Amino acid sequence: MFCSVREWHPILPQGGMPFVRGTLSVADSISEWLGRSVSWFAFALILVSVYDVVLRYVFNKPTIWAYETSCMLGATIIVAGWGYVLLHHGHVRVDVFYSRMSTRKKAIIDVVCGLLLFFPLIISLLWTSIPWMVDAWVRNEVMVETYWYPPAAPIRTLLVIGLAVFTLQGIAQFMRDLHLLIKSEPL
Amino acid sequence: MIELSPEIITVIMLGGILVGVLLGYHTGIVVGAVGLAVGYMLLGSTVFELIYQRFYSIVLTYPFLAAPLFIFMGAMLERSGVSETLYEALYVWLGGLRGGLAITTVLMGTILAACVGIIGASVTMLSLVALPAMIKRGYSKSLACGSVCAGGTLGILIPPSIMLVIYGPMALVSVGKLFMAAIFPGLLLSFLYCTYIAVRCLLQPKVAPPVPIEERRISFLKKTIKVIIAVVPTAVIILSVLGTIFFGLAPPTEAGAIGAFAATLLAIAYRKFNFKTLRETMLRTLHITSMIMLIGVMSVAFVGVFMSARCGNVVQDVILSTPGGKWGVFGVIMFIIFMLGFFIEWIGIVFIIIPIVTPVGTALGFDPVWFGMMICVNLQMAFMTPPFASAIFYLRGSAPKELGITMPDIIKGVVPFVLLIIVALALCTLFPQIILWLPGQMIR
Numbered sequence A: 001m002f003c004s005v006r007e008w009h010p011i012l013p014q015g016g017m018p019f020v021r022g023t024l025s026v027a028d029s030i031s032e033w034l035g036r037s038v039s040w041f042a043f044a045l046i047l048v049s050v051y052d053v054v055l056r057y058v059f060n061k062p063t064i065w066a067y068e069t070s071c072m073l074g075a076t077i078i079v080a081g082w083g084y085v086l087l088h089h090g091h092v093r094v095d096v097f098y099s100r101m102s103t104r105k106k107a108i109i110d111v112v113c114g115l116l117l118f119f120p121l122i123i124s125l126l127w128t129s130i131p132w133m134v135d136a137w138v139r140n141e142v143m144v145e146t147y148w149y150p151p152a153a154p155i156r157t158l159l160v161i162g163l164a165v166f167t168l169q170g171i172a173q174f175m176r177d178l179h180l181l182i183k184s185e186p187l
Numbered sequence B: 001m002i003e004l005s006p007e008i009i010t011v012i013m014l015g016g017i018l019v020g021v022l023l024g025y026h027t028g029i030v031v032g033a034v035g036l037a038v039g040y041m042l043l044g045s046t047v048f049e050l051i052y053q054r055f056y057s058i059v060l061t062y063p064f065l066a067a068p069l070f071i072f073m074g075a076m077l078e079r080s081g082v083s084e085t086l087y088e089a090l091y092v093w094l095g096g097l098r099g100g101l102a103i104t105t106v107l108m109g110t111i112l113a114a115c116v117g118i119i120g121a122s123v124t125m126l127s128l129v130a131l132p133a134m135i136k137r138g139y140s141k142s143l144a145c146g147s148v149c150a151g152g153t154l155g156i157l158i159p160p161s162i163m164l165v166i167y168g169p170m171a172l173v174s175v176g177k178l179f180m181a182a183i184f185p186g187l188l189l190s191f192l193y194c195t196y197i198a199v200r201c202l203l204q205p206k207v208a209p210p211v212p213i214e215e216r217r218i219s220f221l222k223k224t225i226k227v228i229i230a231v232v233p234t235a236v237i238i239l240s241v242l243g244t245i246f247f248g249l250a251p252p253t254e255a256g257a258i259g260a261f262a263a264t265l266l267a268i269a270y271r272k273f274n275f276k277t278l279r280e281t282m283l284r285t286l287h288i289t290s291m292i293m294l295i296g297v298m299s300v301a302f303v304g305v306f307m308s309a310r311c312g313n314v315v316q317d318v319i320l321s322t323p324g325g326k327w328g329v330f331g332v333i334m335f336i337i338f339m340l341g342f343f344i345e346w347i348g349i350v351f352i353i354i355p356i357v358t359p360v361g362t363a364l365g366f367d368p369v370w371f372g373m374m375i376c377v378n379l380q381m382a383f384m385t386p387p388f389a390s391a392i393f394y395l396r397g398s399a400p401k402e403l404g405i406t407m408p409d410i411i412k413g414v415v416p417f418v419l420l421i422i423v424a425l426a427l428c429t430l431f432p433q434i435i436l437w438l439p440g441q442m443i444r
Helices: A018-038 A040-057 A066-087 A103-139 A153-183 B006-023 B027-043 B046-059 B063-079 B082-094 B100-113 B119-136 B141-156 B162-171 B175-203 B220-246 B252-269 B275-308 B311-320 B325-343 B346-363 B368-382 B390-398 B407-430 B433-440
Strands: none
Touching: A018 A040, A018 A066, A018 A153, A018 B275, A040 A066, A040 B063, A040 B252, A040 B275, A066 A153, A066 B046, A066 B063, A066 B275, A103 A153, A103 B006, A103 B027, A103 B046, A153 B046, B006 B027, B006 B275, B006 B311, B006 B325, B027 B046, B027 B275, B027 B346, B046 B275, B063 B119, B063 B162, B063 B220, B063 B252, B063 B275, B082 B100, B082 B119, B082 B220, B100 B119, B100 B141, B100 B175, B119 B141, B119 B390, B141 B175, B141 B368, B141 B390, B141 B407, B162 B175, B162 B275, B162 B346, B162 B368, B175 B220, B175 B252, B175 B368, B175 B407, B175 B433, B220 B252, B275 B311, B275 B346, B311 B325, B311 B346, B325 B346, B325 B368, B346 B368, B368 B407, B368 B433, B390 B407, B407 B433
């Protein structure tokens, strides 16, 4: 549902499958940490734009780097946030029917759609983005939107990191749903 | 690679989305995966490159940056406590009228709409502040709920609006023009809502008893001074953001950055600013931006496949085959969007449907700004019509439980306001100047 922010309950260790549980909480911590760190980019985005506006209108000397820096900050906020939002159950669902289902039915839908939709889509996107990242470093690819010509490698790398964390968080949620389905109790 | 006629592919793709989305899985993932699957059948492994290219260019789109900036600004302004002060003042000024509190609610919604660009924030605030006040005073529950939903929903129409920030680049229309175009339709809706409430309360005095005079006897002067301190700085920020856009001094993105910066300074001045506030505001910004843009990226990838399979032409042909000339076609488009609004929310509609129907509107000779604004006003209904109505969702989520609000109360309350939106749509069709006058006055 549209930006429904539900409380996130950290999974407390309570015996049984400690290794899996430990791995899942590592995945959660990574998504949480990445989201919190990258949220500072939102503040940086404001400062960069304001700095540029002041230089342009007050000193008549616009920067050449503000435009593309802003774009890169924005792109990082978007992609690095995906794992964080997934962790906090914030991605949009049309829950006309979903909200009325039992926990078990919800888990079935999430497991099946995870296998058929989430993993093929996100992993193929991650897989395609890696050669682009490598290529950007090897060929010193530059961005050509402005006369600044910044290297494209850093942003292509950040996109790969964001997608990787999103995939990881997707695996963590998938494991939880699967456990719920098999053992009929939350992991 | 399989040879299929575009008609069949269109049915598979749109049907696939509908089934997947209604199952309740993440909308963005469903849309992207349907695009990937059909794209792989048609284009083979090129589809991976297509999706990556779309992904890369969408996340780096400059005009979309206005979204996080306006979300940040709205979240910061919310913290400065301006809405509570304003509500208290309006309560004192209008409480004596029959239905005064419901009118206050709509006016609050209108003013909040100019601070925040999303509906969650304004509906939540109205449900927490205005709804309990109305119900405690003996207002009918349905009128109270209806005015909260209708007033709160204005948040996504009146600029700065995140929906318009997204709409602009998708339809290749200037976001600044859309902002200006939205002001009068927004005010028209607000006016219609207030008139309806006033008339209804005149005819049925029982639904909205006036607030007793004892509760309104607060020093008028003191109150007014308090309101001025609270409201004037916020009003200055909002008006300068919109003014900057109107006079063509800066694009919406830069205006948004200035607005967000000014809102932060204002929070500091009101001593409401600390590390926790900043962190929460930034996280909210990240959360909403990346949630919207997951659907954005995936929808754009989907549309890429859809168009390359020439399905766009199929949809356009179907729409254009409607009898009744250009207005018949227009009616069908509006009807489709209204129906989609029952099930999908605006993010999906704007990212998927707009690139497909905008060429039709242009081909028929409709002004793109007018066309877009009609769709956005139409989408106002989507927020209030169950089963999938964001405004109702937020109201139910945040209204205090002891008020005992039920779904029938809400639905009964929302119906008249939905009809008023239809009236507004009719007025904007008969008098397109309501939409087009202000953007026509812009410098650039």
